[in-house]
Amino acid sequence: MAGSLNTPNSPRPRRGTGAVLLEFLGSMNLAITLLVAISVAAIIGTVLQQAQPYPDYVRKFGPFWFEVFERLGLYDVYGAAWFLVLLGLLLVSTAVCVYRNAPTMLRDMRQFRLDVQEKSLRGFHQRAEWDAAGETAQVAGRAGAALAAQGYRVRVKDHGDRIVVAGMRGSWNRLGYLLTHVAIVVICVGGLIDGNLPLKVAERLGRLQVETRDIPASQVPPESTLPADSAAFRGSVRIPEGGQADFVFLNVRDGFLLQKLPFRVELIDFRIDHYPSGQPKSFESDLVIHDPELDEPLKRTIAVNHPLIHKGYAIYQASFSDGGSRLKLRAHALDAPDIAPLELEGAVYQNLKVVTPRGPLTMELIDFKAYNVFPADTEDGREKFTNYGPSVVFKLRNEAGEAIEYLNYMAPVSLDGRLYFMSGMRATPGEPYRYLYIPLDSQASLDRFLALRASVLDEARVRRTVAAQADGLMPAGSDGAARANLIDSIVHLVGLFGRGGMGAVMDQVEQAVPEAERQQAVESYIMVLQSVIGSLYVDQLREEGVLGEQGVGEADAKFFEDALEAFAALGSYGSPLLVQMTDFQHVEASGLQITRAPGKDIVYLGCVMLMAGVFFMFYLHHRRVWLSVAAVGQGARVLFAGTGNRDRAEFASEFEGLQRVLSKATGAAGNMTQQEAK
Amino acid sequence: MSATTEIVQEKLAKAAWWKRLSGVDWAWGALVIAGALYTYARYGALMDSFEVIILVGTVPVVLALGWMWKAMRPYTVVVTLLSLASIGLYGADLARGDSNFFLKYLLSSQSAIMWMSALFVMATAAYWLSLFMRSEFTGRVATALTWCASAMGFIGMMVRWRESYLISPDVGHIPVSNLYEVFILFAVITGLMYLYYEGRYRSRAMGAFALTVISASVAFLLWYTFERQAHEIQPLVPALQSYWMKIHVPTNFVGYGGFALAAMLGIAYLIVDRLKPGSAWAARLPTLGQLDDVMYKAIALGFAFFTVATVLGAMWAAEAWGGYWSWDPKETWALIVWLNYAAWLHMRLTKGWRGRPMAWWAIIGLFVTSFAFLGVNMFLSGLHSYGTL
């Protein structure tokens, strides 16, 4: 059937697959499709947060969709093979487009089309004719000069029967096209050089394996390590003050690779400066580069926006964290508040073992912060910042492996003029902290609170107090058994409240009291608790010697309210320990980003071409005009026509102006016709 | 026989452009250069090389602006004089903003910005009124109001810049660092761009549409001021303490301004397109041809500047984040906006699409742009951590 293609019915010459492919690749339809497709793909990557820990994704999407999304590479869209293919296609499409158009464009820039026929000039939108005085050569010369004075490049050709004067302007518009589109290719190539394609290939070939275990750099196996001569990479490393590193980590999906550096980076000091208002003003790291090729170590301070470039490696201040601050902690046993507290010492990222009445616990020190600056709304609605001082974050893990996270502030927090010890707790990482506020005494210490708690937990003492109060509570004539019963149940209630907080009391109510009477029962329980613990408190105040003539002072009364609230909340605090930070030695760590991007200069070259090209294309309009000067009797007849490749209205008015100038220059002898075909 | 004689007369052409300049043009040139020289003589010792480059670069830009667009001259002079007056009135004491009459009611940055807001809203009303009443006079008032509003906005920014230094030298910074400040920039730039096309096409009929989007941004600005106290000058976070910000952000807003203007003209296009040709309303509104044309020009201008802004952004990112491209949401959305308008331009230029579909596309483009500008800050997290609502 091959012959049928050449029948007269198919006038198109037969084309090879290559030509068809080239036409497809260079087609505008493909180009537009690609532009839109890349946009849509890029949107996915911004809506779905990239490069998060994989367990977070599982939690968010469930195991099924997690798997689907992972297969599609949606957790790293911009590194996914299909996305790179799209970009590659855009590169090819643009390259083909340039390849196909460039010759025409270049010709268009140079050729003046001096052989243009009068017939075709008469077909132009913009044209005019007039009679000029003088010989054709003279007229053409004057016209050429006038045109040149208007900024046109001019060529003249004598055809014998007529002279053609051709002018051209703004031919850089065509150059603009070339620059813009070549720039796209150049930028893509530069980006490719700096991209992670080589890593992907090495991984596919099995020469590299992404490390997913949480292990220190020294234990990373060779198949997950990249040598120091990698051409391009972008990694990060955390160095504590006084520490050094000669590697960075490259994050890959749910794991990492270790990239070696040809030098060591030492962190001497990391600093945060603050504005007077408390917001951070600068992050700086004092670095020393130890490089065998340097005569002596290179000392530099880097800051955000001020990286250090060493041998094509750029070192950036990216983040900061704790570098293993040494902490002193005092743990009060909440179940036995009268025994001496436990003094602990450790560093952030260390685990401490603690034995408590509720079994052994592991205390994992997670983070330390020397400053905690938060916006605080003041009365006039303005944002002010308050520094809450140093804080420690730790987890208490029991033998079953369950952990609760705590955030404790070292300094007392002042609320409405009263001081509190503040501790936040949460059972799962993502959720917000719930805060426990424990009132502090006039020495800003926990002593008074702990003493009161000791009394509450001291059953014998509670019983004595309840017994002393019981007479007043009993109706007259009650017998001894009822009295003992009442005392027992109140002692039980106080014990329940002391150990389990309000939660335990509510549980008890729910079990023992019918629903209709619960509200009333709770209210009376609270009254009883207030009264019993209140009298324990008054005893304590008397012992402290602060009970005045008029009874309990206002501040002491407030303290009691706060203490009761703290007792109520302690039941769900989850910790047998109240941990106070007593001292710290701050060690910071600086998070450095170290990159090598040899394609950067290529990309920048492309960017310059792109910027220039776009402006050329938009603001230089390619315009051509012709004058065909033919002898008519004594004088000459001038046919003037022109075309512009952009703005028609603008060119029309320019043409009009040119026509005026040219007709004057050629000494128009009237008989002017101007046409603008509609 | 035909003989070819090619003559190249480019030498003659050389003298052309400067011969066309008038005496006023020369005076403008002299004024701009004198201003720059004076600035350098007075402050040169304090400037670093970057600042000198900016000063030198400003001269041709201001010169060319004044030559190509005559109305820019009185505008520049008024903005300069009033800004200097305000700075002079302040002296070294920020508290004068409350005690000095002129500062308090006119020239402190906050007052100037409030004036700008009021004037833009009045101008919008005047443009609409002139459309409905077919009143030439109201139209002229609208134009004057728009000029005044753009001037007050620009003055407000200049004075705010100074005020930030009066708070404390280490707090001082160019006022393009948060959403509040860039909204002022947006209003001023869009206003000026519209005024340019108004002068160019000698037609006020587009004003009602263009000013509506400016009024919308003013409404946001006012809400932001009164609800969130966003007008307070805040010190810069370390990531923003860079020279790149000074050029990256304003360039970006020329882009946003162009795209916003194009979208409003797209709306106008769709309205005019529904009218009966030759009806009374069609006569009052701009012609379809003109709308199509200005829409293209606004997008072209926006695209060109957006290209530059994105490149500058990449260069800044290379310095601040350690890579010229990180696929950060803001970056990525800038790319999406850019690709979108690239596709628009190709459709128009190579496929010859015109009219209604392009108008719709320009309107949709504004939604994409707004998301890149606002939505990303509100809904997505990334390295561009500033400017959250």
Ligand code: HEM
């Ligand atoms: C990201 C990729 C691209 C960008 C940013 C881009 C940008 C541009 C711009 C800004 C214009 C000028 C439009 C105007 O003046 O109104 C243009 C024109 C053009 N582009 Fe692209 N382009 C890209 C890809 C392509 C591809 C892949 C092709 C090939 C199919 C192509 C073919 C053309 C053509 C033929 C013109 C018209 C040139 C003329 O006649 O002046 N472009 N491009």
